[in-house]
Amino acid sequence: MPFPVSTYRLQFRGGMDFDRAIGLVPYLKRLGITHLYASPVFAATTGSTHGYDVTDANVIDPLLGGREGLERLVGALKSAGLGLILDIVPNHMAASLENPWWYSVVEWGEASRYGHYFDVDWGQRLTLPFLGKPFEQAVADGEITLSLDRDHGTLASGYFDSLYPLKPSTYPLVLEGCDSALAARLADLAGDAEAGAEGAFHDAVRALSVEDGCDRLIAVLNERSQDTRFLMSVHDLQPYRLMHWSEAAKGLSYRRFFEIAGLVGLRVEAEDVFDDAHRTILDLVRSGHVDGLRIDHVDGLADPAGYLQRLRRSVGDDVYIIVEKILAPGEQLPTDWPVQGSTGYEFIAAQVPAFLDMEGFLTLRQAYGELAGEALSISDRMREAKLRMIRVNFAGEVKALVEQGSELLGLEAETMRRGLEELLLAFPRYRTYGAQGQMCSEDRALLDRVLTATKTRLDATAADAAWSIIDLLKGAGRSENDRVADDIFRRRFQQLTGPLMAKSLEDTLFFRHVEFLALNEVGGELEPEEGGIGRFHAAMEERLAIQPVGLSASSTHDTKRGEDARARLFAFAEDAGRFVSLFERWREINNGAVQVLDDGPAPDPELEWMIFQALVAHWPVELDAEDREGVADFCERLLAFLEKSVREAKLRSDWNGVNDVFETAVKDYVRTLMFDNHAFVRDVSDEIRPIIRGGLINSLSFTAIKLTAPGIPDIYQGSEGIDLSFVDPDNRRPPAFAALSEFDPDAPVSWTDRKALEAGWLKQALVGRILALRNNRPDLFARGDYIPLRCAGSRQQHVIAFARRHGDQSAVTIACRWPMAMLRDGEGLEADQFWGDTRLVLPEAFHDRTWSEVLSGRSVAGREAVLMRDMMDGQTVAILTSDN
Numbered sequence: 047m048p049f050p051v052s053t054y055r056l057q058f059r060g061g062m063d064f065d066r067a068i069g070l071v072p073y074l075k076r077l078g079i080t081h082l083y084a085s086p087v088f089a090a091t092t093g094s095t096h097g098y099d100v101t102d103a104n105v106i107d108p109l110l111g112g113r114e115g116l117e118r119l120v121g122a123l124k125s126a127g128l129g130l131i132l133d134i135v136p137n138h139m140a141a142s143l144e145n146p147w148w149y150s151v152v153e154w155g156e157a158s159r160y161g162h163y164f165d166v167d168w169g170q171r172l173t174l175p176f177l178g179k180p181f182e183q184a185v186a187d188g189e190i191t192l193s194l195d196r197d198h199g200t201l202a203s204g205y206f207d208s209l210y211p212l213k214p215s216t217y218p219l220v221l222e223g224c225d226s227a228l229a230a231r232l233a234d235l236a237g238d239a240e241a242g243a244e245g246a247f248h249d250a251v252r253a254l255s256v257e258d259g260c261d262r263l264i265a266v267l268n269e270r271s272q273d274t275r276f277l278m279s280v281h282d283l284q285p286y287r288l289m290h291w292s293e294a295a296k297g298l299s300y301r302r303f304f305e306i307a308g309l310v311g312l313r314v315e316a317e318d319v320f321d322d323a324h325r326t327i328l329d330l331v332r333s334g335h336v337d338g339l340r341i342d343h344v345d346g347l348a349d350p351a352g353y354l355q356r357l358r359r360s361v362g363d364d365v366y367i368i369v370e371k372i373l374a375p376g377e378q379l380p381t382d383w384p385v386q387g388s389t390g391y392e393f394i395a396a397q398v399p400a401f402l403d404m405e406g407f408l409t410l411r412q413a414y415g416e417l418a419g420e421a422l423s424i425s426d427r428m429r430e431a432k433l434r435m436i437r438v439n440f441a442g443e444v445k446a447l448v449e450q451g452s453e454l455l456g457l458e459a460e461t462m463r464r465g466l467e468e469l470l471l472a473f474p475r476y477r478t479y480g481a482q483g484q485m486c487s488e489d490r491a492l493l494d495r496v497l498t499a500t501k502t503r504l505d506a507t508a509a510d511a512a513w514s515i516i517d518l519l520k521g522a523g524r525s526e527n528d529r530v531a532d533d534i535f536r537r538r539f540q541q542l543t544g545p546l547m548a549k550s551l552e553d554t555l556f557f558r559h560v561e562f563l564a565l566n567e568v569g570g571e572l573e574p575e576e577g578g579i580g581r582f583h584a585a586m587e588e589r590l591a592i593q594p595v596g597l598s599a600s601s602t603h604d605t606k607r608g609e610d611a612r613a614r615l616f617a618f619a620e621d622a623g624r625f626v627s628l629f630e631r632w633r634e635i636n637n638g639a640v641q642v643l644d645d646g647p648a649p650d651p652e653l654e655w656m657i658f659q660a661l662v663a664h665w666p667v668e669l670d671a672e673d674r675e676g677v678a679d680f681c682e683r684l685l686a687f688l689e690k691s692v693r694e695a696k697l698r699s700d701w702n703g704v705n706d707v708f709e710t711a712v713k714d715y716v717r718t719l720m721f722d723n724h725a726f727v728r729d730v731s732d733e734i735r736p737i738i739r740g741g742l743i744n745s746l747s748f749t750a751i752k753l754t755a756p757g758i759p760d761i762y763q764g765s766e767g768i769d770l771s772f773v774d775p776d777n778r779r780p781p782a783f784a785a786l787s788e789f790d791p792d793a794p795v796s797w798t799d800r801k802a803l804e805a806g807w808l809k810q811a812l813v814g815r816i817l818a819l820r821n822n823r824p825d826l827f828a829r830g831d832y833i834p835l836r837c838a839g840s841r842q843q844h845v846i847a848f849a850r851r852h853g854d855q856s857a858v859t860i861a862c863r864w865p866m867a868m869l870r871d872g873e874g875l876e877a878d879q880f881w882g883d884t885r886l887v888l889p890e891a892f893h894d895r896t897w898s899e900v901l902s903g904r905s906v907a908g909r910e911a912v913l914m915r916d917m918m919d920g921q922t923v924a925i926l927t928s929d930n
Contacts, residue, residue, distance in 0.1 A: 049595050050080050050131070050758050051080040051758070051824050051828075052753075052758060052760075053079070053080070053761065054079040054082055054083060054760075054761045055083045055603070055760060056082055057763055057778050058084060058085050058086075059090075060778065063109070063110045063111050064110050064111035067082070067119050071119075071123060072126065073786065076791050076814070077761075077810075077814050077817060078814055079128065080821065081128060081129040081366075082119075082130050083131040083133070083338075083760065084130065085133050086100065086132075087107055087132065088105060088106060088107060088135075089101045089102040089108070091142050091308075092144065095775060097133075098342065099142070100138075100145075101144045102146065103325075104322075106326070129337035130335065130336050131338035131339065131340055132330070133342060134339055135342045136314045136324075136342070136347065137303065137347055138309040138312055139309070139310060139312050140308060140310075141302075141307065141309060149198070149211065150244065152210060152286055153200065153211040154213065154244070154285065155168075157241040157285075162313065163316075163323075165300055165312070165313050166299055166300040166310075167299045170299050171285060171286055172285055173286070173287055173297075173299045174210065175293055176205075177288055177289060177291065178291070180289070181281065181289055185274045185281075186274060188271075188272075189206065190205055190277055190281075191203070191204040191205075191267075191268070193209055194255055194260070196252060197252075198211060198248060199249060199250070200212065203280070210284075210286065212280070212284060213283070214235075214237075214247065215237075217232060217236035219279075219280060219283065220267075220270070220280055221233045221266075226259055227259060231254060232254055235250050235251065292702060295438060295439050295441055295442055297445055298442055304545045304549060305439055305549060311346070314347065315347070320353070320356060328360055332361075338368070339367050339368075341385075344370060345371060345476045345477050346544065348481070348541065349537075350380075350383065351382045354369070366595075367384070367385045368385060368386055368388060368596060368597055369383070372548070372568065373388065373391070386593065386595045387593030387596015387597060387758075389596075389599060390597035390598045390757065390760060391570075391599060391602075393597075393598040393752070393757060394612075396586070397751065398574050398575065399574065399575050399576065399578050399581040399582055400846050401616045401744060401747070401863050401864075402574055403616075403619050403622075406620050406623075407574065409623055410619060410622045410625070410626070411561055411562075413622075413626045413629070414655060417652060419651075427559055428555055431555045433471065434550075435550045435554070436467055436546065440549075443538070444466065447466060447538055447539060448466060450538070451466060451535060454518065454531055462511055462515075464508040465510075465511030465512035465515055466515060468512060469512055469516070470546060472496045474492075476548070477540045477544045478540055478543075480520070480521060480536050481536075483521035483529055483532070484521065485519070493516050519536050554694060555572070556572075557690075557691045557692075557695040558696075558697060560653075560656040563606075563656070564615035564663075567605060568605055579846050583832075583848065586755050586756055587832050590756035590832045594757065595758055595828055598759050599760050599762070600748060600749075600752055600760075600762070601762040601769050601771075601777070602760075603762070605777065607773065608765065609765055610741060610745045610765075610769045611772075612663075613742070613748055614745075616741070616744050617740030617744050618659075618741075620740065620865075620867060621740075628658075628733055635725075636715070636726060639714070639719065641711040641715070643708060645698060645708070648698075649715055657688065660688075661730055661734075664684070664771075664772060665680070665731070665738070667768055667770070667805075668804065671727045671732075677721075680720075681716065681721070686775075689713070739803075739865070740865040743862060743868075744863070745768075746808065747861035747863060749809055749813060753812075753816040754816060754848075755848070759817075759820075761813065763780075764781025764783075766810045766813045767785075767786055768805070768809070789810055789811075789814060793811065795808065798920065819857070819925065823852075823855050823857070825855070826855040826857060827857075829852055830852035830855070832848060832849075834847075835847040835858065835886060835889075837884060837887065837914070838885055838887055839882065841914065842884055843863075844862055845861070845914065846863050847860045847886055849892070854930060855929055856895075857925065857927045858886075858892075858897070858924075858926040859924075859925055860923065860924040860925075861923050877915055877919055880915075881915040886917065887910070888908060888911065892928070893908060895928045896908065896928065896930075897926040899924055901921065901923065
């Protein structure tokens with residue numbers, strides 16, 4: 047099957063399984079989708095809502111329908127002419143006893159056949175940070191027990207419902223003096239047990255556990271569970287160490303995914319681990335069941351290029367591969383990655399300069415700055431956030447690097463720490479990609495820039511340390527004997543900078559600096575790029591040259607808000623002056639709901655700014671102030687968003703230290719606004735109506751551009767309609783598929799029916815019409831030239847346009863921007879009066895053509911310039927096509 051023409055991301059779990067997905071296939075076909083893009087479908091931890099916590103990489107989750115269910119789905123897709131792209135997770139697995147590989151490692155330690163599968167430092171005991179208190183306290187409180195785990199066939203250390211297997215060599219100690227023949231047989235079995243052959247041992251223990259005398263054995267274990275000193279001595283002999291969850295940040299013996307101790311790094315750089323972890327997925331690809339792969343968190347891998355090259359050799363050249371990778375401004379995917387492109391976060395950022403009204407944004411910036419009352423720049427606030435991450439959340443990872451680097455470079459630990467800390471603070475993107483002592487010239491130059499940035503903050507001694515660290519990272523000037531240790535240090539550094547950047551920017555600063563929420567998006571920057579439409583065109587020309595078949599995203603399961611909420615925020619920026627006045631009024635009338643706590647007002651002014659901005663951005667289109675049930679439902683979603691926001695900000699509350707008093711005060715404030723002040727709710731509902739309409743117009747423009755610009759358009763589930771979701775888990779709720787599935791591709795497109803706009807029918811029709819065009823002309827959009835077009839005339843600032851051309855086929859996209867000014871200036875005017883002399887200037891090659899407008903079916907005569915009033919006729923988006 048060829049590469050996708052379009053993809054549709056479907057989140058499995060939460061009620062979505064393979065059979066339900068089969069029911070959606072006819073709808074996806076009608077919509078024009080060519081490939082279903084599935085979230086992870088392999089076995090995951092009990093209750094998983096996302097599937098990234100894989101417990102068995104070779105078992106299709108039975109809860110979704112298992113292998114048979116997946117094959118039924120594939121059959122349904124193929125019958126409809128659709129392909130399947132699977133999201134796979136090579137970086138990590140669940141550090142869960144449900145994971146058989148991890149269970150073996152817990153039981154046997156380094157001796158387990160899977161001991162090298164996970165990224166574990168075996169210079170210490172395996173850390174298991176899953177207790178609600180320190181181990182000693184849990185023992186003293188009677189929460190640690192000795193148990194017989196009949197299901198697994200082991201003796202275990204019990205902590206509530208978790209049974210951590212004891213190493214068989216410690217069974218004799220546990221059973222010593224037990225006057226039970228069963229205990230003696232169990233001790234003998236354990237004495238003969240070997241790692242790598244534990245299956246037979248577990249079977250034998252399970253058989254013993256149902257024999258007479260087992261009750262006596264359990265009674266002895268219960269009795270010995272009362273002896274705290276004995277419990278601690280048994281624990282000391284295990285290959286693992288149970289510990290309080292809060293100790294994870296101080297240091298673990300294994301690499302975790304970001305800050306999540308329940309996800310352990312997988313060493314797919316080892317050939318046997320790669321083979322074992324990819325056995326089923328490769329079988330699905332080679333059998334033709336799967337047509338493409340999405341690689342989750344590629345930056346977490348020890349050697350992304352090496353991994354991707356091995357994967358490509360394994361699947362062949364015809365399989366579509368994309369990587370989840372956040373690209374910093376000016377950064378491109380490494381050229382030695384044999385992939386089609388990224389998952390498309392950078393496409394979201396590319397639209398900002400084209401649609402952001404900079405004058406309005408600066409109005410918001412000034413008001414927000416006065417409100418915040420501090421002179422810290424965004425870079426200073428980023429430094430604050432990063433420093434918190436370095437010294438608190440990732441303290442263990444940094445400490446390990448300091449210790450290793452000090453030994454390698456012969457530096458005092460404190461000197462090493464200061465040099466390393468400043469390098470981490472100055473690092474501007476996710477990571478470099480050095481491996482086996484090699485690093486490309488671009489990454490070496492990046493490290494030189496990072497070093498230069500640290501010099502003004504370091505004394506001579508620490509600056510020398512930073513210089514030595516950079517040399518080590520480059521692989522320069524070191525003896526052959528040092529290479530292995532150097533590679534480990536480099537790998538650890540590179541695997542730290544990514545999580546450090548993500549958690550500092552996306553999951554801290556984006557919830558602290560809330561000046562304009564549309565910018566606080568995955569892959570985005572808080573300082574908007576200037577250059578306007580010209581900057582957007584340059585980005586699209588670059589995209590065509592570098593990854594013409596990478597995904598173009600607008601909403602995903604990881605974006606901070608739905609695409610239509612973001613589109614509305616751009617409309618809101620146009621109306622910035624009015625919002626500032628509304629904000630001041632809304633603050634004043636709700637001032638009595640603010641509580642003054644010992645550490646300040648709750649909510650504080652910046653949080654109030656975010657709350658009111660969130661109300662504007664996410665207010666459901668159809669929600670009326672009189673709909674008390676609807677207001678209550680929206681309020682609960684808003685409260686969940688605020689809870690996550692204040693904890694991610696890590697200023698007055700935190701996931702690791704919840705400030706209940708502050709959070710309760712903030713929630714009470716919102717409940718007072720939404721439930722006790724009906725006049726306020728009515729005012730919000732009335733005042734934002736124009737912004738809602740402007741946002742919907744923006745959304746149509748965003749959609750048309752995504753569907754026709756370079757790249758493969760990705761539709762996140764439900765976002766072909768109206769997507770006003772908050773950050774996860776809100777954005778992972780099942781959409782209203784029953785309503786969406788009523789889509790009729792042959793129904794006329796109505797630009798005059800306001801209900802069609804507000805219910806999302808117009809957007810859905812736009813998606814269907816343009817995808818039909820893409821399906822009929824796949825080469826035009828996959829390989830066609832990108833030609834920026836310009837407008838002339840009095841309304842030229844309201845138009846963004848470009849053409850695609852391949853051979854005899856051509857298409858022109860025309861989309862309106864800055865809708866608030868259009869609505870204001872065009873009030874009471876007909877389309878021809880509003881557009882006046884505004885015209886689209888066409889290249890000479892497009893003169894003397896007859897164009898067909900896809901959305902209306904009208905014919906448009908081509909010449910040197912085409913009047914906007916002739917093309918748009920009440921539309922805010924137009925797509926012209928020609929085959930000559």
